[in-house]
Structure formats: structure tokens, C-alpha cells
Amino acid sequence: MPARPSHGVSDPTANPAGADSAPSAGACVAEVPTQGAPVTLRPGQPRRAAVLGLGLALAAALLGLLGLGVGSTGLEPVWAMLADPVSAQIVWDIRAPRTLGAWAAGALLGLAGAVAQGLFRNPLADPFLLGSASGASLAVALLLVGVGGVPFAAAWALQLGLTGAAFVGAVAAVLLTLALARGVQHTFRLLLAGVVVGMVLGALTALLTLMAPATLVAMQAFMLGSTAFIDWSAWTLMASVGALCLGVGWALARVLDALSLGEATAHSLGLPLGPLQAALVAVLALATGTAVAHTGLIAFVGLVAPHLVRAVLKTTHARLLWLSSLMGGLLLLAADLLARGLLAPQEIPVGVLTAVLGGGYLLWLMHRRSA
16 A cells, blocks of 8 residues: 555545545544545634535525526526516526525535445545446436337336336446445455446446437436526425435444544454445435435535545544535536536536536646645
8 A cells, every 4th residue: 555645635536545544633533535644633724614515505595596596598687587577587586496406415525425435435535436326327328218119117116207218227236246245344355346337337328329310319418417407396306305315324424434544443343334334325325316316416516425525624424424415515506607608598517517617627626635
């Protein structure tokens, strides 16, 4: 294993390794996945976390108000639209659920990214690491091929719709990964199984689209990500799942803190790692599957959100999880507004913007660390 770099801004190129030494007496252990080592929290860190959370929430609220006025004609004054019954219906029935849904999907991805990076002790871990993205894509491809009349598409999948099929496919891929890895006890084997499942299911998806070229347009929309089809029921479901996953993740935050010291150290603390890791994998799969089912594949939000939080402060997972959720929601909401407004009346796929902006941030971070 390579030596751990000194504490500082997260380095996405580092290969973390768990530390077996315990922190000094009275120190509060916080996870730094890029380094895999504990840090000591200063007395002012909880206050800084609260200030950061409040700032992220206020920024999201301002962007949300702005999102109510962004449409196919560009930015319009919301108060003028609400005065007209037809325009008001557009705001409340289309723009409001889409804006809130973009935030909810980003919060789910940010939460899943923080869980994945803590569980695998890897700064490059993202919500799609266990094959959920490839499973969702394959299920959507099967559904679209079935609509085209190909007989081997499962009839039950046609009743689910694209959202239901994507969710079932994402969860099924995670279960397949768990089966290949023989559980969650060995995170390295789980990581390799996820990579293998993702590659195989991705190849099957490509094969299906080649066999049925008529599905290419619909599959492209799913692969590039979009928030255009989010309605109030989708927003309610994502918000409910997000609250559940955040609550469970917060309850298991001490497990992630212990895992940052290495599995051997976590075992020595008397933690039942098997069931607790399984619960964390369930949180990861449920949050990712719900977001992917409603927005398609949106890259980099789950990967970048925890990095941005750690760039501001180092803290325990109890705070990192909800801060990453707020950061992820803000990132996807901002990207969605740009996707709607930059080239209005045309719309840029939101996944393209998140990939460009997220990739640019990581490249800048690499350059800063190597300078």
C-alpha cells in the first residue's frame, strides 16, 4: 500500500488504507477517505458544520425560487406568472416538482456517495460502484425492447414503467454483486464484484440497443440524465426515501468512523460489522436506485459532493452524511437550472453538465495537489 499523504484537501488520486492505530485520548475520530486516517476535530468544527449546512440550505432555497421562473423562454418573473392562472398552473404542476425533485435526487446521490466512500474507504467510490447504474440501464433497455415487440422482454417489466424498471434493475444488480462477493464481509471483494457486474450488465445493455436501434433515442435520454419527468408523486417518493436513508445512515455513522481506521480496528472495537455493513449497503442501494429511477444516470454528483464538504471542513460521518446530502442537492439543482436556461428553448441533458463541472473540479483538485 502507498503511504498516506499528509492531511489537507482531499486527493482523488490517493489510494486509501486503513490505519490500525487508535487516536489519542479524548480525540474525536472523523473519516477522511482520501487518507484513511483519523483526525482530531477542533472545538469549533460543529459550529462550522452548522454554518455550512445553513449556507447550503439557503443557497438551495434561492436557487429553488429561481427555478420556478426558468422555462423554455428563459428566466421569467415568478410573481408575474403566478398572477396568470395558466402560467401559475405551469409553475406549480411542472416547474415546482421538477425543481424540488432535482434537489431531492441530488441529495440522494450525495448521501449515497458519502456512504460509499466511507464504506469502501476510497475517495473515488461513487453511488454506482455496486453496479446499480448498469442494472438500471439494462432494465430500461429490456422494457424498451419489450415495447418494440421483442418476445424475450419480461411481461411483468412492461407493467412497471421506466421508473419502476430502473429501480428494480438497480436493486437486482446490487443483489447480484452481493451474491458474487459472498456478502459484505470483505469490502475489497465487494468492490471487485461491483466492477465486474457493472461491466457485464453494461455490455448486455449495449447488445440490446444494437439489436433494437429504435430504443437508442430513449436510452440516450436515460443515460444522459434528465429531471424533466419528475412530478409531485416522484418528489414525494424521493423525499421520503431520502429521509429514511439519512436517518439510517446517521444511526450507522459511528460504523463508518470505525471503518476509516481499518476493518481490523473496527472488529477490535466489538462492532458486528457484517450486519452493519449490510445495512449500509442497503442504504447505498436504496438511495441510488431511487434517484436513478427518476432521473437516469447523473454522473459525478455523488462523487464530488463529499469532496466539496471535506474541502471546507473535516468532520465525523454523522455530520458528513447530511452535509453531503445538502451539497448534492445544491449541485444537481444548480446544474438543472443551467441545463434549462443556458440554451433555452433547447435543453441540455443535466448529466452532461454534471460530468463537465464535476470532472473539471476533480482535474483542478489533482492539479492543485500536484503543484
